[in-house]
Amino acid sequence: MTEVRVPTLGESVTEATVATWFKKPGDSVAVDEMLCELETDKVTVEVPSPVAGTLSEIVADEGETVGVDALLAQVSEGDAAPAPKKDSKAKPEETDTAKATPDTAKSGSGDALDIMVPTLGESVTEATVSTWFKKAGDTIAADEMLCELETDKVSVEVPAPAAGTLTEILAGEGDTVEAGGKLAIMTQGEGAAASAPAADSKPADSPAPQGSGRTDVENAPSANKLMAEKNLSADQVTGTGRDGRIMKEDVQKALQASTQAAPEAKAPPRAPVPADDAAREERVKMTRLRQTIARRLKDSQNTAAMLTTYNEVDMTEVMALRNEYKDLFLKKHGVKLGFMSFFTKACCHALKEVPEVNAEIDGTDIVYKNYVHMGIAAGTPTGLVVPVIRDADSMSFAAIEKAIAEKGARARDGKLSMAEMQGGSFTISNGGVYGSLMSSPILNPPQSGILGMHKIQDRPMAIGGEVVIRPMMYLALSYDHRIVDGKGAVTFLVRVKEALEDPRRLLMDL
Structure with missing residues (x-):
């Protein structure tokens, strides 16, 4: 027993x-x-x-x-x-991309394997088939990416459980599938013959491009899709990802370079523009991620008593400190010293003094967090995601920078797991990277506070009776007025401002 x-x-x-x-x-x-x-x-x-x-x-x-x-x-x-x-059900892997658990049935030409929808994560029961990288009849290698599924939170890649031939695609692009459902059928074995695909199967237009000599490196799904759309081979693109992995940005650079290299090539003449506006419009179905973003942001507006308070910070001291130590910091820690670690530290410092900004409402209770799980909003080709850095209040500058870099790269590749985007207690959003001078960020429920960073811009400031030029940034704190009073919100923002204008306060916990 x-x-x-x-x-x-x-x-x-x-x-x-x-x-x-x-x-x-x-x-x-x-x-x-x-x-x-x-x-x-x-x-x-x-x-x-x-x-x-x-x-x-x-x-x-x-x-x-x-x-x-x-x-x-x-x-x-x-x-x-x-x-x-x-x-x-599929047995979850330790990585964020779960592998399908095949069902096996003997056939005359080899083992017939069912390609199943992997475990999608906590509370996620269905997904949409986003892209097929292979079509029925294609030969596939073990662990080669077959398709990409899109949920309302993350993208999930489905690898081949064994080498063989993709026999039949049961769920085409755009179809909604449930966890544990069947995606396709393959025949195991190097020499397995592919049977004809079913009439209702929806194979992808073309297989995913594979670079010569790089069969052990999987390109980003978005890169494979764009290369297929533009009839570009992997040999024409230089990958900048880990181990030479091709990213979507690499494909865009290759396309731009080819356009600049051949300026004499003229675009085909455009058809006459129809008078009817409807004929000039394009209707595209929202992705599940975009639908979720829209729903959650609207729910946040409808639920929270949201208010925004503003201040500005003189970035002179932070920029000077960063310029002085950035080379030594990179040499010792292997990561660049950016502004986000300063803002993360400053927010953690302020949250200790104003804990209600780090709290949330649960029914008729207020839940105060004795930790800071910092959400860092990141823009991706598919939409905004907020990976969470856990226990940021106990991390060093270097640890924070490494975590931000790692989470950001995984977000761009669509590799974040749902666990990495859950449990945040406060969020920082940096609209300044896009040139935003001032904005009012929307709360990320059930959190009660979000800090908006903005563009650093030289402005004339009156200091000591004189007008001097200083690098200034507007800060915006959106907060839930049900928990946070105006005094607490203003105090929080002032503490962030003080810590950034005199970074030594962070070292002395002042």
């Missing part, structure tokens, strides 16, 4: 609730087949069977709260049972 126990649930998580049992006593189970699903306040954890055999007894029923290493069930060892095709 083998015991099935609650696995390690993560840092600071000591208990979970049994959400769903996929098996009942007496059912046959295979090794690593999912037995049940546990829910914590942070993640959902699937519990696999440690052995093949029969589920003898369920000790903790659905709805029960269990601690780490608590007994969940017992399995009697025996002959391996085949994994079911309908109820089994």
Whole structure:
């Protein structure tokens, strides 16, 4: 008899609730087949069977709260049972891109494998097929990207579980699929012959370009899609990502370079513009991410009593300190010293004095956070996302800069997991990188505060009875007036201003 126990649930998580049992006593189970699903306040954890055999007894029923290493069930060892095709769920990987768990059936030319929708994450039950990088009949390598799914939070790449041939595509681009649903069928084996695709299958227009000598490096899905649309091969693009990975920006640069290299090539003559405005309009369906952004921002306006207060900060001292130490900082820590670490530190400092800005409303309660999980808003080709840097208040300047750089790169590549975008207690948005001089940021619910940074611009200032030119930045704090009073909001912004105009205050906790 083998015991099935609650696995390690993560840092600071000591208990979970049994959400769903996929098996009942007496059912046959295979090794690593999912037995049940546990829910914590942070993640959902699937519990696999440690052995093949029969589920003898369920000790903790659905709805029960269990601690780490608590007994969940017992399995009697025996002959391996085949994994079911309908109820089994994909086993989550440790990386943010979950791999599909194939179902296997013997065929005359090899093993027929079902390409399934992977686990999409906590509270996400469906996704939209965004892009197919392969079409029916194409030969595929193990772990090669087959398609990209888009949820309302993140993009998920689906790799091939084995080498072989993509036989049939069951869910075409634009189709909505559920977690655990079937995406396609492939035939395993290098020499497997591809059968004709089904009539209702919707193959992609062209396979994803592959660069010669780079078969072990997967390009960004957005780059593959753009190269396919522009009939550009990977050999024509220089990748700047890790290990030579081609990013969307690399493809755009290659297209721009080719246009500049051939100025004599004239664009084809445009057709006469029709008089009817409708004929000159283009209707494009909103992505799930854009729909979610629109819904959440409108919900924030409808729910919170949102108000914005403004101030300005003289960036002279921060810029001088940065210029003095940026080379030494880069040499020692391997990351550039930017402005975001100063603003993050200044906000953490101010949040300690004005904790209501770091709080949230839960029903009739106010939840005060004795930590700072800092959200850093980042613009991506598909929309705005807010990755969270956890415990930013206990991190050094270098650790903050490294975290921001890493999260930003993952955001641009569409590689952020949902866990990386949840649990933030306060947010910083830097509209200054786009040239914004002043704006009123919208709260990221359920948070009660968001700081808007803006463009640094030289302005004449009256200092000591004289007019001098100083690099100034407008700051905007949007806050939920249900929790934060005007005095608290103004105090917070003044503390941020003071810390930035005299960065030594941050070192002395003043």
